[in-house]
Amino acid sequence: MSTKLDFSVLLREDYPRLIIEGVSxxxxxxxxxxxxxxxxxxxxxxxxxxxxxWAERAVALFVEYHQNVPMLVQIFLWxxxxxxxxxxxVQLWFNQRHSEFLFAxxxxxxxxxxxxxxxxxxxxxxxxxxxxxxxxxxxLSYLRASRLVILPQALRIALPTLVSHTVLLFKNxxxxxxxxxxxxTYATREIESQxxxxxxxxxxxxxxxxxxxxxxxxxxxxxxxxxxIKTR
Amino acid sequence: xxxxxxxxxxxNWTLLLIGQYPNGPxxxxxxxxxxxxxxxALAFPVSVLLALxxxxxxxxxxxxxxxxxxxxxxxxxxMFIFWVYFFVPLLIGTTISGFTTMLVTVVxxxxxxxxxxxxxxxxxxxxxxxxxxxxxxxSYLQTMFKIVLPQALYNMLPAMISQFVSTIKxxxxxxxxxxxxxxxxxxQINSTLLTKPFPVFVMLALIYFVLCSLLTQFAxxxxxxxxxxxxxxxxSTVATxxxxxxxxxxxxxx
Numbered sequence: 001m002s003t004k005l006d007f008s009v010l011l012r013e014d015y016p017r018l019i020i021e022g023v024s025x026x027x028x029x030x031x032x033x034x035x036x037x038x039x040x041x042x043x044x045x046x047x048x049x050x051x052x053x054w055a056e057r058a059v060a061l062f063v064e065y066h067q068n069v070p071m072l073v074q075i076f077l078w079x080x081x082x083x084x085x086x087x088x089x090v091q092l093w094f095n096q097r098h099s100e101f102l103f104a105x106x107x108x109x110x111x112x113x114x115x116x117x118x119x120x121x122x123x124x125x126x127x128x129x130x131x132x133x134x135x136x137x138x139x140l141s142y143l144r145a146s147r148l149v150i151l152p153q154a155l156r157i158a159l160p161t162l163v164s165h166t167v168l169l170f171k172n173x174x175x176x177x178x179x180x181x182x183x184x185t186y187a188t189r190e191i192e193s194q195x196x197x198x199x200x201x202x203x204x205x206x207x208x209x210x211x212x213x214x215x216x217x218x219x220x221x222x223x224x225x226x227x228x229i230k231t232r
Numbered sequence: 233x234x235x236x237x238x239x240x241x242x243x244n245w246t247l248l249l250i251g252q253y254p255n256g257p258x259x260x261x262x263x264x265x266x267x268x269x270x271x272x273a274l275a276f277p278v279s280v281l282l283a284l285x286x287x288x289x290x291x292x293x294x295x296x297x298x299x300x301x302x303x304x305x306x307x308x309x310x311m312f313i314f315w316v317y318f319f320v321p322l323l324i325g326t327t328i329s330g331f332t333t334m335l336v337t338v339v340x341x342x343x344x345x346x347x348x349x350x351x352x353x354x355x356x357x358x359x360x361x362x363x364x365x366x367x368x369x370x371s372y373l374q375t376m377f378k379i380v381l382p383q384a385l386y387n388m389l390p391a392m393i394s395q396f397v398s399t400i401k402x403x404x405x406x407x408x409x410x411x412x413x414x415x416x417x418x419x420q421i422n423s424t425l426l427t428k429p430f431p432v433f434v435m436l437a438l439i440y441f442v443l444c445s446l447l448t449q450f451a452x453x454x455x456x457x458x459x460x461x462x463x464x465x466x467x468s469t470v471a472t473x474x475x476x477x478x479x480x481x482x483x484x485x486x
Contacts, residue, residue: 068397068444069437070404073415077437080422081430167305174308178408185310198318206307206315213306 009197022187029104029173029183036109041116048121066114071172078107079179104176112169123158156227163220167213236431244421251412259412268399271338279346286351304344309405313337317409330411342399349391353384390455397444
């Protein structure tokens with residue numbers, strides 16, 4: 001193994017294509033999983049606020065499951081386990097259409113939705129009840145009070161955790177590698193095993209991951225500054 | 233399906249619990265727990281140093297601590313596993329086992345996350361504590377080690393248990409480099425049975441679920457107890473539920 005770093009290796013063969021496709025798959029996975037996680041997360045937080053005992057329990061169980069089981073195991077369960085419950089024709093349909101990508105989105109998205117619903121919930125709980133009472137006393141309906149008074153404040157409180165969960169989601173898309181989704185980590189291993197230039201390959205990927213993570217964190221910090229409520 | 237799970241557990245419980253031991257290497261849940269406990273225990277002193285560096289008034293200590301913490305928080309665990317897998321043998325000159333690789337990775341990773349937990353604990357203490365001890369003539373280090381850290385660490389106990397839960401979950405990634413832990417054992421069972429992936433992975437998920445949610449409940453109980461003690465009365469209001477470990481670090485992110 002050579003001790004001098006030679007990044008030009010990464011331009012040989014079809015390595016650039018592998019890396020670009022890996023980054024693109026990773027970003028798509030992050031994007032779709034994030035949308036799923038936010039949608040389900042908001043739904044769960046709303047369900048938990050309804051004060052229906054069964055709804056609350058179901059949401060609590062969903063959240064506990066997704067927070068206490070490793071995401072890797074959840075991915076295995078979705079990719080290897082769930083399709084066997086479906087009829088053969090559906091299984092075949094899945095196998096012909098990159099089911100690993102689809103199941104990776106579902107597994108990562110649902111797992112993170114639990115975290116997102118929790119941070120939304122703690123944001124909502126941090127708003128004093130008197131806010132709602134005051135809004136209602138001023139003549140706003142329950143829904144309008146939620147939308148105009150409670151949620152804008154709750155979201156601001158939840159924003160830092162939402163951002164860090166987004167980073168976490170982004171990092172965790174690397175786990176899709178284990179079921180053969182050709183995202184960046186997967187591409188990295190391919191290139192490494194073909195080129196034997198381990199340091200160069202890993203360094204590039206690490207820098208890409210770190211760069212995007214820091215970008216998300218910086219974006220979050222910007223949003224926080226922008227929407228901070230001015231205090232005296 | 234429940235009978236399937238029952239049969240799988242009945243036929244493979246030793247593999248899941250201790251691997252091939254005593255006829256082969258220790259594995260399964262035992263290795264998962266050993267990795268998590270050892271990983272967190274070794275990460276603890278490192279994380280205290282990192283946290284002290286992070287809150288230090290000296291930029292020369294603060295900058296590297298911040299760099300380490302942000303790097304760990306911004307790069308997936310899998311990448312760290314690959315780095316350790318490749319780099320540590322280069323440094324020490326001999327190859328290392330998958331177990332050691334995973335242990336080193338967990339220590340690095342957890343040290344950074346735990347450091348943020350401890351920092352939150354340090355910054356959560358009232359300023360008067362530091363001011364009072366400095367006024368009494370204690371040095372900065374004395375203040376840190378005799379006044380600030382003992383309180384911060386005690387207050388952060390629940391968050392540290394949450395971090396332990398995270399560590400248990402993280403060790404499942406040892407599967408990627410074929411460490412003989414619980415997830416790996418379940419995959420072995422899956423590939424011998426071939427036709428029962430759903431029950432096998434439901435069982436695996438259940439084992440983690442029981443283990444981790446018991447620990448999470450314990451962390452919540454501890455948090456309520458500590459909140460009560462700190463506020464003095466036996467029946468004061470309950471603090472917020474422990475969110476997962478990462479949120480502690482998260483609130484300090486921006």
